[in-house]
Amino acid sequence: MTFQQTLETQIKIAVEKLYGAKLESVELQPTRKDFEGDITAVVFPMLRVVKGNPVQIGEAIGDYLVEHVSEIEKFNVVQGFLNIVLSDSYYLNFFNSVPDFSSFGKVPQGKEALMVEYSSPNTNKPLHLGHVRNVLLGYSVAEIEKAAGKKVYKTQIINDRGIHICKSMLAWEKFGNGETPNSTDLKGDKLVGNYYVKFDKEYKKQIEALKAEGKTEEEAKAQAPLILEAQEMLRKWEAGNKETVALWNKMNGWVYSGFEETYKSIGVDFDFYYYESDTYLLGKDIIEEGLKKDVFFMKDDGSVWCDLTEEGLDEKLVLRSDGTAVYMTQDIGTAVQRVKDHPDVGGMIYTVGNEQDYHFKVLFLILKKLGYSWAKNLFHLSYGMVDLPSGKMKSREGTVVDADDLISQMTETARTISEELGKIDDFSKEEKEALYRMIGLGALKYYILKVDPKKRILFNPEESVDFQGNTGPFIQYTYARIQSILRKAADVKLSAVETFIGEQFEIHPKEKELIKIIQQFPHTIHLAAENYSPALIANYTYDLVKEFNSFYQNVPILATDNETEKAFRVKLSKAVGEVIKSAFALLGIEVPERM
Template sequence: MFDFLKIAVEEIVKENFQQNIDANSIQINATPVDYTGDCTIVVFPFTKFSKLNPEATGNFFGEKLKAKNANIESYNVVKGFLNIVFSNNFWLNEFVTAKNNAAFGQSPTTNRKVMVEYSSPNTNKPLHLGHVRNILLGHSISEILKACGNEVIKSTLVNDRGIHICKSMLAWQKFGNGETPASSGLKGDHLVGKYYVEFDKQFKIENLKLKESGWSDEEVAKKNPMMMEAQQMLLDWEAGKPEVIELWKMMNSWVYEGFDTSYKMLGVTFDKTYYESNTYLLGKTAVAEGLQQGVFVQDEDKSVWIDLTLDGLDRKVLQRKDGTSVYITQDIGTAQLKYDDYEMDESIYVVGNEQDYHFKVLQLILKKLGKIYADGVYHLSYGMVELPNGKMKSREGTVVDADELMAEMMASAKSTTEELGKVEGLNDEEKEKLFYTVGMGALKYFLLKVDPKKKMLFNPAESIDFHGHTGPFIQYTHARICSILRKNILVRKPLADCVAAYVMNEAEKKLVQQILQFPTKILEAGKEHNPAHLANYAYALAKEFNSFYAVHSVLKANTEAEIQFRLHLVEMVATVIKKAMHLLGIEVPEKM
């Protein structure tokens, strides 16, 4: 937001020292609280050509800047730091511009198209906490990129085929007794997940029996009848055997119904769904293309490879000797399909960091194939969600189930809200809506406030708090402001009238400054693909407001001018909080 200062500094350097500097290299920060100033220019780098000491350099630039820009009221220099104070009117004008702009925060269109792929679940088990982090990140970054002026396509790639799917199908066939979501009351994805676990259980029992009957470990691993049945089922599926396809369709439809419920609860949607059952053969085209270009090589056993050792990576197989394609080859094909469908400028994959190497390889291969979209591939890599005793492991039953977690968050929101006596005057529907909003707000904020790149810890015992640096704290701030606006009895004056001769106090000015940072924060979050920047911003703004609120009354301010101005000010705080939280996929209540 201080770009105009940077340009001014650039001009001063040019006019006085005949040097060209890059305006973007000029460092301007918010002035630390202990010093006087609205922003601070670091002048150390200018001493090179000013031939003056830092202090004198600061004064020189301060004087020149003040002469150039009427909005600068004063300046002071401490060591190599030039602190600038802007006039009251400057801030008021900025505030008016922001508040009158209904789309404040929204950048003009970039004419860029971005696809964000996220969630991308397997259809053999329900969603867990790791998926939740993925989904919230994907949704949030999509909204942020829209706000940055991009056209965004939200997509997901459903892993609906493969041996793991056959395992749950087989177990259901053997032990299910025709159980359906309708007959059991179980959510579809949980029902299918149950049989995936059942397969593993029975498989282990069978292995033990086989060992007891004298089979070697190797024989057991290779020839376990259940595993062989599952493998046969996969072959049958690929061959399109009707009864297998029918079973597959039925069980997948249960899972999708379950996922839809979870997605709805999470408040996320997709514009485009890709199914691996439709894309898994696309790799073959890619292989043919690569061979023709000489980028890939075929070994004597007919397997196809790419040698990336000169790029510091490995030799990688792309097609098995039996002619079937592997994971990465499917991804090459899918990347092409996505591009053919949308011709996007950037293609973001929200995928865990255990696949960092995979995406490095994928992008490199696409480059070697000469794909123009290769540079647009971006792996939004996020860290695992860990429990106090380490990673979540489905086999050890330590996964935190997404549906259960959401239900617990809402129950927790309910009991806390009731304890605080905040439900008075709400009907049942409003109450449920509030518990949902607060519970989900707490969960979402908890997962989005940390840098995606970093692994994070989730402690079920301590659960998620509603105090301090949390979603509900920010939601509460919004509700407080709404309460003020509801209780106001004055006829509101237009903002322009309110600022005409108004002089802000320090607390008001700080709030205005905080508000004005919003657009910059969105761009930063978009550029770095990091919603945490916005989460932390929303918290800083809410905190600033609460400090203000504790000391200054809005409705009982000393003069009507103060009341009128503050009404506009806090209204804007509420608006920005709401917008920022929306970009995180979090709703804010008007009462709580």
């Protein structure tokens, strides 16, 4: 039983003994910084069963707790808030009871699995800044869910079919002169992306030429030879034309290779892949079953719909009148197929931008109506767009911020700032390059993940690589500082702390505050998993680092003659470092030993 559970039980007993009333629950929260205390019990909700003045009720419960709970030293009541002060020995006993802070907060993996989908790109262009936010969110949420005890499968569905890839294929056929990634020394995804941009430029020229001949905008767009050829290429692909499928396989192969290189560079991975070319016909059999169960209905023209008006939505098309599927049909089929492939999956998280909010509301409702037990555990990890100071990105016009270029830019920014600080002159060239990359990627990931997923981000590369404030490099620098302390303290015997319970020196308020924050790490992991929010981990880590730096400035760690005191402070610093490293790993961020 945790102390919070013990405290909740004791407060319920106090209320029953003092007032003859039974509390269903007790609201506990961390005490606000401007008041003395460690845990606050909120009295106001108790007034539903206990009549009286909230301050007097708080005082009475506080007196009872001091008498009956040995860990409680004193209390104070502010309006309807009972602020409880825990003893130094409580925190020291907790601190000495954790054998290894590097795994602190993580719980064993359960049997039921969760599938997390992220990235899911189109194969007509490289990954860009928007994809970066997607993959960082999806990967981090998967790692957090694992730390909270879930078995996790990381997956993506690659959109490798449709008119978009045919546009790139056609442009390469017409204008490519047989060039390949090897002949151009370009990553395959960049090469294919260039032809997507080329198609758009040539298509616009044809539109303008047709408009000059008197066609309307709509007529010109529909009748331009390039779009007609692309549509014909798609028909050939769907019919299994050998030459078209061979070209599709070749160019998609280039793109997959490029994607893998980018994923490795960013530091994310996947357990399974799904491809739209395999899944786009899925779901039609499920629609047939749903018709029999009256989940769907057929209109006079033969089209099939789902009526969601009772749920406050509208009627949703799931099968066209000609029997062809829509995206919703495919997504229904893919979700069901994933559970067939992995029967232990009890829920899924879809990391997709907020422009698809309505789509996922409909998808989840339909799957529930179809009676799948796992449908109650589906979540859309919706996120806002990433903007740059220069404005919105457009992939057709080639104005996107390429993910690879962004990583290179972040590395260069980290190089410039690190060299200005001049603290790594003794590093080898290889060590410097590895450090610049670690700082640059850490800055990028932290800047994106510290923001609530639902919020839109204005990404400023220079601001993200600041060594002060709520940034990745600031936290990385603090970790490196701790490692420096540990190297200097190599001869300090940490075993001297094991039996320390407070008699040999009085614990400093800064030390107590650090232990208090460390103790909150498991709860923070649980909250982050529950809310699918890496931002909770990021901002927890920043709070821990701020507190450590305050401790570092105010408390002598090595400059003390008391060996037990020194050992305790070194061990405390080591624990902070381990929690920082563990927390940052959940965000996919590395930490340097030296900086």
